[in-house]
Amino acid sequence: MGKKKNRIEEEVMQDEPQFGLESRTEESGKIVLNFSGNLRVKVAGDRELTGNDVHDIGEQALEFKRAMFCFDCISEFKKVADGCRGRMAEVFLPEENAEPMFEDFGVDLGKLGYAHGDMVQVLFENVSLLIEFGVDSIDIDDPNRPGISLSKLKAELEEMLEEAKEATKSTWVLHR
C-alpha cells in the first residue's frame, strides 16, 4: 500500500543501540544523551556518568522502547476486550453466558489479562532501573508519548500493579 513505516516499528527490534550517535549536551542543568534509534534520555545534572554508565543507559533505554511498544499494543487490546466483555455480559445474562463466546471467537481473556499484567511488571522493572541510573525522562520518538516522565510513569504502573493485585485477591476470595 506504500504506507510509510513508523520509525518505532522499524527500530523497536534493533538488537543494540548504536552508540556512534550518542552525544551529551547540558540542558537546564540536565545531561541529555542522544542515542541512535531516536532515543533521547535526560539525566540529572549532578550525575557523573562513566562510559559504561552511558552504555547501560542506552541499552536500558532501548529495552524501554521495546517494552513500551508491546505495552501499548496489549493495552489497546485490553481496552477493547474489556469494553466488549462488559457489553456482552450485559446482553447475555447471566454474565457467565458471555464467557464461552470469547473462546469460541478465538479470544482468550485470561491469557490477555496475564499478558497485560506481565507487561506492566516488565515495564515497571525497566523504569525502576532507568530511575536508578538517574534518568528523569526519555523520548522514544513516539508522537503519542513525547518526553515521558519516568517518575510519573512509575506511579501509574504502580497503581496498575496494585489494581491487578486487588483483582487477584477478590478472585481468590470468590473462589474460596
Add this chain to the structure above:
Amino acid sequence: MDTTRKDVISSEGEQTPEIVEERDKLIQAADALLVQRNFLVQQLSVVSRVRDKLLSVYKKEAETDAVLRSTGFHWNLMNEAYERITDSLYSTLVGLRNLGVKEFSSSLNEYTIVRVEEYIKGLKEAVDASRK
C-alpha cells in the same frame, strides 16, 4: 438473555400465532448475532491494526500470529468466527424479511433500530467476500 429491548417496530403480511412465534425467535437470534458480530468487528479492527504493526517488526506472519496468540488472540479463529457470525446473521435477517419484518429494535445499544432490508444489503458484500 435480556429480552426487554427487542420489539418489532414494523412488520407486514399475515400475523398468525405461528408466524409471530417464529418471528420472535428469529428476532431473538438476530439480536444475539448482532451483539456478537459487533464484538468481533471491534476486536478485529484493533487486532488487525496492531497485527500490521507487529508484522512490520517480525516480518513473518507465522511469528506475528504466535505473538498475538501469546496475548490471547487467535487471528485465524477470530476471522473464521467473523465469517460464521456474518453468514448466520445474514440468513436470519433474510428469514425475518421473508416473514414481513421491516424494522425491529435491538439490544445492541439502547437506541439501535435495525432496518432489515438496509442491513441485509450492507451484509451482502461481507457475506460474498467471505464465501469467495
